[in-house]
Amino acid sequence: MAAGGRFGQELPLGQEAACGSPLDELLMPPARHAPADLVAQARGILEGIWKDVCEEARGTTLLDCLEGALLQSVRAAVNSPTKSYRYVLPTQLAAKLADASLDCRCLQAARGGKGAFDARTVAHEVVVAFDQFNNSVLGGSPEPYVNNPLRVPEVSARFAGQQKNKKDWAALCEVLGAVQERGSADFTRTVLRQALMEVYRRLAQVHVVYPAPKRVSLDAAVGILRGFLAAASGGDRLLAVSSALSAVLGRRFGLYAEVRRGNITAADASTGLSADLECVSQAGETVLVVEVKDRDVTITHVRSKMADIREKQVSEIFFVAQQGIAASDRQAVLEHVAREFVGGHNVYITDVLTLAATALSLLGEPGRREFVREVGCQLDVYRSDIVHRRAWSDLLGSL
Incomplete structure (x- = not known):
């Protein structure tokens, strides 16, 4: 079928x-x-x-x-x-x-x-x-x-x-x-x-019913993420994973009170967000933003997105990419990041699996269990395609 x-x-x-x-x-x-x-x-x-x-x-x-x-x-x-x-x-x-x-x-x-x-x-x-x-x-x-x-x-x-x-x-x-x-x-x-x-x-x-594994090792968590993100989804799977990771980090370490996001098909301007994710404090201040890229990050993308972010005076900016920085643009991107630092903006660019491996090790096993549940919540709440929800369920069932 x-x-x-x-x-x-x-x-x-x-x-x-x-x-x-x-x-x-x-x-x-x-x-x-x-x-x-x-x-x-x-x-x-x-x-x-x-x-x-x-x-x-x-x-x-x-x-x-x-x-x-x-x-x-x-x-x-x-x-x-x-x-x-x-x-x-x-x-x-x-x-x-x-x-x-x-x-x-x-x-x-x-x-x-x-x-x-x-x-x-x-x-x-x-x-x-x-x-x-x-x-x-x-x-x-x-x-x-x-x-x-x-x-x-x-x-x-x-x-x-x-x-x-x-x-x-x-x-x-x-x-x-x-x-x-x-x-x-x-x-x-x-x-x-x-x-x-x-x-x-x-x-x-x-x-979709998502299995709740009793144990989630770091290798297992990164492994199912790798399998989940390998399939094309127009960025939907990557956004769900990035949002879930941001939400769990915020809750576990008290970094911010809320993660705001829109649907994958919504432009940032239409949602009022300066990036794909905004991490907001209890007082309503945007602590950091996360821009998600389902391919690699180019200099054009960094320049255009930073112009939007400057207007909101956010100093901490993450670019989470499926494949990191485009090889042909690497030098230009790094030089631009250095200039943004002088202007008061800390820009971090990483591929999602590297970020996830580091974050999930810091979160420990309870945090990893919370994370895999949160991915399912993100897929459901934002009505991701049934194919993506089912794929996550199947991967959890394999743990």
Whole structure:
């Protein structure tokens, strides 16, 4: 499966009656298993579109590909308080793209007629697995098509009377009805893409569970940082690590009362900050600032940032870079730092792993445990991409 993750707050889930009694078995027609090739093709289609959505989301803001009432209906279905409804669009639309002859409104092969098929098998073998891999973003149901809301032959107005949530049932009817009526693979793909975009947006709200290691050695802490920062993130991971380290140092040694930061996508000017991080005393004075650079530091970057910092009369400035000073600019940067010292500014430039190794040794093991927890807090509070949050969780689990 492409990208995925574990999440922020749990979203409210609807309470539904589940199958399990002998009477249920009599009322529910036995599933007729969908052909293996249908399941395999549906899985490939879902994974492919999901991968595209995830890649687009990391590069820019997701742009809706539908509009108007149809867009609102897709959103209502994917975010429905009726848990089973959330599985319907990914299941029915992936199956329709895998086999255009299917009636995407059909839930049970026993319905009969043109295009009838067993959607339950596709749901269980494709979408439930997708949901589990992505930290139960749809609700974690092991058999969504066995729950009462979907124990009907098809998604249509005929069965609205058997639904408690008639509004969201109508939304499902509208979307699947439009897809079936159009009979266009391109349109079906567009609707499925929109549905998966809504799933991705749900994903951003889900809380990732971060393991709490009992012991954290210095080598282990630096090792997981090295692994975490090795992946490209547009500076998001580095900012979270730098912010966490600054926060723990401030608390443990009483250096300042608060660390202020913005989201990775926010320009410093828009947040009112003079750098990526401002460390502020109890009296509101900026004690030091930290500028984070996910590549190496160049003379151009130092000059432009120092112009902003001078206005706030901050004397202690850290440049924390992924790779230190650019080799071609090293002499110019060091000369500029010397001039800034004469002007009353102490400028420190270091790579993040060197800084972390020194700081984490001074903090000791209790401080290291606090630090690894704080990284997770930073990733959650500032809504870092689920891929980054999940990566940190996995690394903590390896300790």
